[in-house]
Amino acid sequence: MKHTSLVLALGLAAGFVTSAAFAETRITYKSAKTGSSYYQMGVQLAEAMKAGTDGEVIVTVEESQGSVQNVMEVKARGGDYVFTTPPVLVKLAQGGKAMFEGKSDPKFDEIRALFPIPSLTMHFVMSADSGVTDFAGMEGKTVLLGKGSFGAREGEKYLKLFGLEGKVNLAEVELSNAVPALKNGQIDGFVTAGSWPAPNVIEAAASADVVVLSLSDEQIAETKRAKLVIPAGTYSGQDNDITTTSLPVAAFTTTAMSDDAAYELTKTFWESKAAMAESAPWWNGVDAALMSNITGKLHPGAIRYYTEAGFELTAEQQ
Missing domain, CATH: 3.40.190.10 (Periplasmic binding protein-like II)
Known part of the structure; x- marks a missing residue:
């Protein structure tokens, strides 16, 4: 043998x-x-x-x-x-x-x-109460990016690309606390990257009304990342496909x-x-x-x- x-x-x-x-x-x-x-x-x-x-x-x-x-x-x-x-x-x-x-x-x-x-898939998760349905709507909102991770670096890059640098309040909260912080109103949204369906996004969608933002084809081209479509129904309350980016x-x-x-x-x-x-x-x-x-x-x-x-x-x- x-x-x-x-x-x-x-x-x-x-x-x-x-x-x-x-x-x-x-x-x-x-x-x-x-x-x-x-x-x-x-x-x-x-x-x-x-x-x-x-x-x-x-x-x-x-x-x-x-x-x-x-x-x-x-x-x-x-x-x-x-x-x-x-x-x-x-x-x-x-x-x-x-x-x-x-x-x-x-x-x-x-x-x-x-x-x-x-793939490492980008998720921009916003509470329904925030009223945010696109990237422009993030202006003035409090968003958790986390620190040191691919998702944090990529999220920061997208804010710059889409004209939101300095216009979004970045929360000083660990990404591991994103879901409870969203539920109690400390933050309006959070950014995370991982395989889909992402466990923390599943938890957020199941415990609170959330909107996962989609990117336009033009925005995806600006990021220079691969386009990825998360099918409708992947997360609770998600009635439409989510178009996002991935590594x-x-x-x-x-x-x-x-x-x-x-x-x-x-x-x-x-x-x-x-x-x-x-x-x-x-x-x-x-x-x-x-x-x-x-x-x-x-x-x-x-x-x-x-x-x-x-x-x-x-x-x-x-």
Whole structure:
């Protein structure tokens, strides 16, 4: 019996790997911070892998410090390494730009994509009592952005883009207190980013009348982010689709991984997705349409699966 140790890293999200060539596969799964939705995804993926392989794949979930760290670890990893990160970070690493300036490594050029996972989705949640139904209406209102997170940075960026800088009162409240602060009138709204449906937005919609703002196509173009539509009925009281933005996230490995392992990983993910969605609706947000958000090349083993399954791939992905 062969044994292998597969290390999976995740800063915003999660991934897993298996190969039919192994009778037993042991996986160390480095996830996002404990308590986050992406850490929960890691736990779900571990359970799905165990169920899908009759216990032949054992996944141990560990906390991760972030997507940049996950990409950087490619330098020291081999063919047993899988990580998840926004595709844009891979492109920056391969170009030696931004946070990767002066830290280039030939192994970054060997990074290959496998499959998408739930995107980081922007939610601008306003109380119905505030009367706000669009971004212009946020002027003079008290809004919680949080601190240090992707959602906080992105929310601040949007306020500047849409002419609201200095015109919105920013609440000094932790994002973890957003829902009670909204219910007791301390704030008029809050901004959060995560997979959809987002747990804190579900809670807010269930306990108070809220409006989740939509962005126009022109506003989405200004943000330079991917467009994402949250279907009507996702949240309590939501009668219409919500058009917003997202930061795509995907699972990656390197060319050091065997084609067979990458094929089995990709195949098992897509075949397990429907079952995972029965208990965690955020997996419903992953479909073939998200494949277009994966920039750069896919792993040859993943390409084999997508070809068999009839997925349309871009020339860049192949």
